[in-house]
Amino acid sequence: xxxxxxxxLFFSILLYFLLGGADFGAxxxxxxTSTDNKSRTRRTMYKxxxxxxxxxxxxxxxxxxxxxxxxxxxxxDMCTYLHIPLLIMLLGITARGTAFSFxxxxxxxxxxxxDLYNYxxxxxxxxxxxxxxxxxxxxxxxxIDPDATDYLSTYIFSWLNWFSVMVGFxxxxxxxxxxxxxxxxxxxxxxxxxxxxxxxxxxxxxxVGFGGSVFIAAEHENVHLAHWIFGNPVSLVAVIxxxxxxxxxxxLLNKGNTKVIRILAxxxxxxxxxxxxxxxxxxxxxVKGGHNLxxxxxxxxxxxxxxxxWGLLLGSLxxxxxxxxxxxxxxxxxxxxx
Amino acid sequence: MNDFIAARSQMALSLGFHIIYxxxxxxxxxxxxxxxxxxxxxxxxxxxxxxQAWSKGxxxxxxxxxxxxxxxSFELGLLWPKFMEHAGPIFGMPFSLExxxxxxxxxxxxxxxxxxxxxxxxxxxxxxxxxGVSGVVSGILVxxxxxxxxxxxxxxxxNGQYTNIDPIKAMFNAAWFSxxxxxxxxxxxxxxxxxxxxxxxxxFRKKNVTFHTKSFKIAIAFGALAAILQPLSGDLxxxxxxxxxxxxxxxxxxxxxxxxxxxxxIGGIPDTVSKKVxxxxxxxxxxxxxxxxxxxxxxxxxxxxxxKDQPNVPVTHYAxxxxxxIGMFLLAIGLLYFFALWKKREWLNKSWFLKxxxxxxxxxxxxxxxxxxxxxxxxxxxIIQGVMRTSEAVTPMPGIHYSFYLFTLIYFTLSLxxxxxxxxxxxxxxxxxxxx
Ligand code: HDD
Ligand code: HEM
Ligand code: HEM
Numbered sequence: 001x002x003x004x005x006x007x008x009l010f011f012s013i014l015l016y017f018l019l020g021g022a023d024f025g026a027x028x029x030x031x032x033t034s035t036d037n038k039s040r041t042r043r044t045m046y047k048x049x050x051x052x053x054x055x056x057x058x059x060x061x062x063x064x065x066x067x068x069x070x071x072x073x074x075x076x077d078m079c080t081y082l083h084i085p086l087l088i089m090l091l092g093i094t095a096r097g098t099a100f101s102f103x104x105x106x107x108x109x110x111x112x113x114x115d116l117y118n119y120x121x122x123x124x125x126x127x128x129x130x131x132x133x134x135x136x137x138x139x140x141x142x143x144i145d146p147d148a149t150d151y152l153s154t155y156i157f158s159w160l161n162w163f164s165v166m167v168g169f170x171x172x173x174x175x176x177x178x179x180x181x182x183x184x185x186x187x188x189x190x191x192x193x194x195x196x197x198x199x200x201x202x203x204x205x206x207x208v209g210f211g212g213s214v215f216i217a218a219e220h221e222n223v224h225l226a227h228w229i230f231g232n233p234v235s236l237v238a239v240i241x242x243x244x245x246x247x248x249x250x251x252l253l254n255k256g257n258t259k260v261i262r263i264l265a266x267x268x269x270x271x272x273x274x275x276x277x278x279x280x281x282x283x284x285x286x287v288k289g290g291h292n293l294x295x296x297x298x299x300x301x302x303x304x305x306x307x308x309x310w311g312l313l314l315g316s317l318x319x320x321x322x323x324x325x326x327x328x329x330x331x332x333x334x335x336x337x338x
Numbered sequence: 339m340n341d342f343i344a345a346r347s348q349m350a351l352s353l354g355f356h357i358i359y360x361x362x363x364x365x366x367x368x369x370x371x372x373x374x375x376x377x378x379x380x381x382x383x384x385x386x387x388x389x390q391a392w393s394k395g396x397x398x399x400x401x402x403x404x405x406x407x408x409x410x411s412f413e414l415g416l417l418w419p420k421f422m423e424h425a426g427p428i429f430g431m432p433f434s435l436e437x438x439x440x441x442x443x444x445x446x447x448x449x450x451x452x453x454x455x456x457x458x459x460x461x462x463x464x465x466x467x468x469x470g471v472s473g474v475v476s477g478i479l480v481x482x483x484x485x486x487x488x489x490x491x492x493x494x495x496x497n498g499q500y501t502n503i504d505p506i507k508a509m510f511n512a513a514w515f516s517x518x519x520x521x522x523x524x525x526x527x528x529x530x531x532x533x534x535x536x537x538x539x540x541x542f543r544k545k546n547v548t549f550h551t552k553s554f555k556i557a558i559a560f561g562a563l564a565a566i567l568q569p570l571s572g573d574l575x576x577x578x579x580x581x582x583x584x585x586x587x588x589x590x591x592x593x594x595x596x597x598x599x600x601x602x603x604i605g606g607i608p609d610t611v612s613k614k615v616x617x618x619x620x621x622x623x624x625x626x627x628x629x630x631x632x633x634x635x636x637x638x639x640x641x642x643x644x645x646k647d648q649p650n651v652p653v654t655h656y657a658x659x660x661x662x663x664i665g666m667f668l669l670a671i672g673l674l675y676f677f678a679l680w681k682k683r684e685w686l687n688k689s690w691f692l693k694x695x696x697x698x699x700x701x702x703x704x705x706x707x708x709x710x711x712x713x714x715x716x717x718x719x720x721i722i723q724g725v726m727r728t729s730e731a732v733t734p735m736p737g738i739h740y741s742f743y744l745f746t747l748i749y750f751t752l753s754l755x756x757x758x759x760x761x762x763x764x765x766x767x768x769x770x771x772x773x774x
Contacts, residue, residue, distance in 0.1 A: 057404070058441045064411045065437045068422050069430030076423040079415030083735050090412055091748070094405040098752060101401035105394050108762045155735055304427040307505045308434055315438030322445045330452065 001309035002299060008312045009066045014273060016059035018178065018266050021171075023056050025179025027096065027125020028172060029199055030118075037195060042118075044187050044196075057097070069308050073298045077287075078135075081144045081158045085131045092128030095120050126172060133171025137164035137214075140280065141223055144287045162217035163225075170214050173207035174269060181265040185258030197253055204246075228276065235275040242271035344739035345417045345732050350714070351742070352410055354707055355749045359403030361706060363443075364477045364522075365529035365560070366396045367470035370450075372556050374463050388553050390454070391763070397451055398759050402752060404444075417738070421721050421731035424500050428493050429486040431505035432479040439476035443469055477525060478518040485513035488713065489582045490722050516578045517713075520571045523564045524709065527668060528702030530561020535699025536764070542692045558695070561702070562672030568665050573628065579716075580629045583723060584638040585647060586716035589654035591625060592618075593639045600625040600637040605659060608651050613640070649718040657711035664705040671698060 026045045033041045067075040079086065103117035138144065144158045180200035187193045218225035229235045249264040280292075287293065299305060339347075370392050377385035411433075415422050446468035453462050486492075492508030494501045537554040541547055580587040587593070592608035592615050593600065602625040606618020623633035630637070640648055671694050678685040685691045721728040 057408070058437070058444050061408060061411060061440060062437050065430070065434045068411075068415060068426040069434050070427075072423045072426035072430075075415050075426065076419035079412070079422075080419050080733060080735065083416055083733065086412055086416060087741060090409050091744075093408055094748065094752075097401050097405040097408075098755070101397055102755065102759060105397050106759055106762060108766060301427055301503045303503050304430070304505050307431055311431065311434045311438070315435070315441070319438060319441045319445070322442060326445050326448050329449070329457070 001302070001306045004309040004313065005066060005070050005299075005305055008309075008316075009063060009070070010277070012059045012063040012066065014270060016056075016063060017273065018269060019056040020059060021129065021175040021269075022178040022182045024096075024125045024129045024172075025175035025177065025203075026183065027122050028129075028176040029179050029183065029196075029203075031122040031126055032176075032199070033195075038118075040192060041183075041195075044183055044192060057093075060093075066308070066312070070305055071293075071299050074293045077144075077146075077293060078139065081146075081154065082135050082138055084155060085134045085138070089128055089131035089135065092124045092131060096124035096128055099124065129171045129175045130168040133168035134164045136171065137167030140276070141221060142287065143221070146287060146291070161221055163214070163221040163223050166210060166214045166217040170207060170210040173203055173210050174272075177203035177207050178265055178269065181261055185262060200253065201250075204250075225276075228280070232278070234278045238271040238275035238278070242268045242275070245271070339739045339742070341736055341738040342729060342732050344742040346728065348738065348742040348745050349413065349417055351745055351749060352406065352413055353710065353714075355753070356403065356406040356410055357706060357710060358703055359399050359406060360473075360477060361525040361529050361703070362396070362399045363403045364470070364473040364525045366392060366399070366533075367450075367466055367473055369529075369533065369556050369560070370396065371463065371466040371470055373553075374466055378459055378463060384549060384552060388549065388556075392553075393451055394763055395760060397447075398756060398763075400447060402756060404440075406749075406752075407440075417733055418721065418731040419733050421726060424726070425487075425722060428490075428500065428503050428505060428508045429483045431509045432483045436476045436479040436483075439472045439479065443472040443476065446472065474522060474525075477522060481518045481521045482509055482511070482514040484713070485517040486511045487721065488517070488717055488723050489513040489578075490725055495725055513578055513582060516571065516574045520568075520575045520709075523567050523571055524702070524706050526560050527564035527568055528706050530557050530559075530564060531668060531695070531698045531702040532700065533557035534561055535696050538692045538695040539699075540764070541687070542689060542696060554695075558675055561668075562675045565665070565668035565672035569669060572662070572665060577629060580637065583717065585640070585643045585649060586654070586712075587629070588638060588640045588643065589649045589651045589716050590658040590712055591637075592651055592655040593625065593637060595641055596636050596639040598626070598634050598636045599623040600629075600639075602628065603655075606655075608655050610651050647719065649716050654712055654716045657708040657715065661705045661708040661712065664701045664708070668698060668701060668705075671695065 030038060030041050030045065064075075067078075099117045099120040103114055103121065106113055106117070138158055138161075141161060141163045143161050143164070145154065177200060180196050180203050184193055184196045184200065187196055215225055217223075229239055245264045245268050249261055249268070252261050252264070370389050373385045373392070374389045376382070377389060446465045449457070449465035450462065450469055453465065456462075457465075486508050489512045490508075491511035492504040492506070534554050534557040537550040537557065540550040541554065576587065576590075579590070591603050592606060593603070594608075594613040594615075599622045601620040601622050603615060604619040604621070606615040606620075608615050625637050626635050627633050629635075640651070674694070678691065717723055719727050719729065721731045
């Protein structure tokens with residue numbers, strides 16, 4: 001059962017990253033869209049993510065619940081040492097979620113309020129994945145120091161370091177990339193398709209750039225990232241697969257097969273997570289001094305894990321078909337309507 | 339403000355904010371499903387408009403409820419890491435099931451809000467029902483997590499170690515039923531009266547009278563029925579508290595001295611130094627009767643509880659009085675409504691009658707906040723009754739007061755935004771729905 005729970009945890013994180021990430025990315029794309037085209041982007045985006053955005057964000061809740069029920073020590077340590085970035089991420093989620101629905105459900109659509117909602121929406125779409133990435137980076141950065149005695153090294157430098165920050169920006173770029181790819185498939189007019197394709201290319205280039213900076217920052221902070229990734233066959237294969245799919249994706253981008261490029265983009269991001277995750281599994285929080293927290297050791301008592309595993313299995317029997325039908329209906333109904 | 343007080347205040351603020359949205363999120367879908375059902379049956383477009391107007395309101399609330407709920411799942415760890423480290427595996431089961439329920443709710447809401455005229459009308463109606471049912475189920479689940487904090491079960495606590503953990507037993511702890519029942523009824527009472535009150539105001543102002551009269555009727559039917567059941571279930575909660583948390587009951591009643599024919603206290607200002615109550619009405623024997631079903635058996639007072647294990651008496655007492663007073667008032671006007679419906683239909687449009695319901699608009703929610711204050715402040719100084727103290731659970735991180743100020747600002751802004759949006763929604767009713 002422990003492995004069932006771990007698999008659910010991994011999938012919730014992955015799906016949050018893919019679906020929620022595309023969702024954040026849509027805001028990032030909007031942020032970097034010229035003023036003339038902003039409202040076109042917004043319309044495409046609203047049609048695409050309106051019905052599903054609430055469900056996309058549930059993956060985060062599932063991941064958090066699995067953490068605090070199944071791995072309470074890991075959860076409470078992360079909450080203590082990464083209090084500040086988590087808090088900022090939460091503020092971002094709050095601002096973003098409310099601005100998104102307010103701008104749609106405000107009964108009077110006057111420019112003044114709409115501008116305000118848009119402003120909040122796009123900036124929080126940037127901040128949230130930035131800090132999500134910072135949290136993810138800090139977890140593996142070995143900068144969390146339980147023996148530190150002063151405020152700065154305990155609560156600030158645990159996350160404010162080059163490596164974590166670069167992972168943050170890398171995450172932002174990936175979200176933008178995912179969103180652009182997703183929107184290509186949603187756009188109805190050739191003009192928009194071309195616009196989003198261009199965005200996807202730019203975002204991809206930016207992501208590759210930040211990906212490189214992550215490696216440089218890792219060397220600077222003594223995080224042995226290169227060794228983790230290239231030092232074992234599984235991660236290496238994952239990286240190669242990611243690069244190959246990237247090449248394929250570039251090639252197909254101009255061919256207009258939107259389904260395949262979506263799958264490739266998702267595949268690529270999955271491979272990036274696998275390549276980093278595999279090497280330290282089962283450790284998920286690397287702490288200064290080597291007291292790493294491990295999914296296989298620092299878990300709740302087995303009775304809890306068993307109940308949790310059954311709860312998740314039964315729950316997914318209910319959730320997955322319904323969710324599938326939701327995605328399916330709004331995809332096909334929309335395309336049929338056009 | 340010290341960090342401990344700041345953490346408690348921030349938790350209280352967040353929960354106090356979230357509970358309003360979650361009550362509405364549980365109850366409004368039920369109202370929508372009813373009016374949608376009436377639309378399908380009668381084909382009267384007015385009911386479709388009511389459903390759509392409400393569903394826009396619900397979408398606004400749902401977003402706020404969802405983000406404040408996400409906030410809470412992190413705050414449990416951000417503010418009370420030591421509590422979550424030990425309690426997570428024990429009382430976490432309802433939270434994981436709640437996660438499932440929310441997920442289903444969010445999916446069904448996607449169908450309901452975006453699926454008008456796209457799906458078979460009964461399928462569409464059914465998704466509305468699913469939103470309501472999963473909302474109520476998630477409310478019950480999370481309250482059962484809270485009732486575990488009041489009556490811990492499903493583990494052994496020996497020498498600071500938590501052993502023999504059984505999450506299912508923890509979920510069905512002794513208090514879960516009475517607490518979940520009382521909370522569910524409260525959600526219906528509070529939301530029912532709030533919605534009815536807003537529509538009563540519109541009828542009073544002679545705006546879209548048919549639209550608002552139909553809406554009023556749906557909302558008040560639930561509100562009034564819930565208000566009648568509320569005191570009964572409250573009695574059950576109080577008996578449970580007397581058994582499991584004598585300190586809480588004693589604080590609710592400002593009951594300082596254990597003696598036969600214990601007095602029920604109405605109103606009054608407790609003085610914790612002289613251990614006396616000033617200006618209250620005391621009804622001898624009644625408290626004994628309510629707790630033990632006979633007038634003589636003494637009810638344990640605060641004198642039986644060490645000073646360091648006592649909650650804040652005035653706060654608990656005032657909150658309890660406020661809740662009960664509102665409960666009695668809502669009971670009265672609920673009964674009045676059914677009476678008018680039965681015998682005096684002409685009252686329903688009288689302005690004194692409408693004014694009563696307009697006055698009741700916020701009362702249910704005030705009672706909900708007061709009730710939670712009783713439950714949570716009355717549990718202090720324990721975070722897990724009798725097992726862990728709140729002060730042992732708090733995060734070691736200094737500077738929590740800044741985060742408290744920030745949260746206050748955010749929740750204040752969000753509340754303003756929601757009020758602003760709702761008022762615009764109501765303002766637009768004539769333009770959106772008046773073309774027939
Ligand atoms: C519309 C709201 C509302 C109304 C009218 C009432 N209550 Fe209540 N009460 C709540 C809403 C509420 C609540 C917010 O929902 C609480 C907090 C925790 C809970 O489970 O329910 C609560 C808690 C609560 C508790 C504490 C339970 C515990 O901590 O174990 C008691 C003893 C009562 N109530 C008793 C009553 C009585 C005797 C009422 C008589 C009229 C009453 N309530 C009306
Ligand atoms: C939504 C309805 C709720 C409201 C309005 C509410 C209200 C409050 C209040 C006023 C406090 C502060 C008490 C004090 O420090 O004096 C508090 C504390 C707390 N509540 Fe609740 N509560 C609610 C439900 C819950 C639930 C469902 C849980 C968890 C399962 C919970 C967990 C806590 C925790 C962990 C604390 C902090 C520790 C403590 O003060 O004991 N609450 N809540
Ligand atoms: C008595 C207290 C509570 C009740 C009755 C309650 C009920 C609800 C309901 C009905 C919703 C759906 C939101 C909506 O429809 O608008 C909701 C949202 C949420 N609640 Fe609470 N809740 C309570 C306290 C808590 C606590 C203590 C937590 C955290 C541990 C929590 C976590 C959440 C989360 C994560 C969501 C968002 C889910 C979504 O996106 O739909 N709730 N809550």
